[in-house]
Amino acid sequence: ETGVTQTPRHLVMGMTNKKSLKCEQHLGHNAMYWYKQSAKKPLELMFVYNFKEQTENNSVPSRFSPECPNSSHLFLHLHTLQPEDSALYLCASSQESTGFGYGYTFGSGTRLTVV
């Protein structure tokens, strides 16, 4: 375990369903991230939260809705997804307040399949 936990590990959903991905970290980090990893494509940064405030939205479609109720938890709410949204969704956290010499700690990801 890395200290960043993602649930569920696998999710299959229909295009009309609503589901949520959860990410939890107990590392005391103050920044959290959602990344999308598709086959044969680079990692795509989706959202950034810094001290619970969203600081970046990388032109992500509105069918993805993030929520960060506190510095330890991050959610990604999904609705009316498309098959091309099938991917591995990775959550990461980092400690930003003491400088940028730190990398990220990643969770194991949620493998999402949209049918």
Next chain:
Amino acid sequence: AQSVAQPEDQVNVAEGNPLTVKCTYSVSGNPYLFWYVQYPNRGLQFLLKYITGDNLVKGSYGFEAEFNKSQTSFHLKKPSALVSDSALYFCAVRDFGSGNTGKLIFGQGTTLQVKP
């Protein structure tokens, strides 16, 4: 904007041989560089980083990386490859162009295949 490139989609090496996975970067200012490894169906794991100091950085699992400012490169190396090193490797650079976030920009990844 900062960027990082990994010119090889895949690197094949025999077990026991030295390995190199290449990475070049483009930054304004001093680079903060990282290497991560990803095993199948897992998240990325931190291997090593260069912030300042010695150009040769040592990391986890016997890996090291050499920072070369004149060539803007940060190649990952290991003197003797193991079959268990087979995985997907990502190079990353800090992007300071977005205020206080300092997000990581990742390369496209290089698959390392070590054959027995």
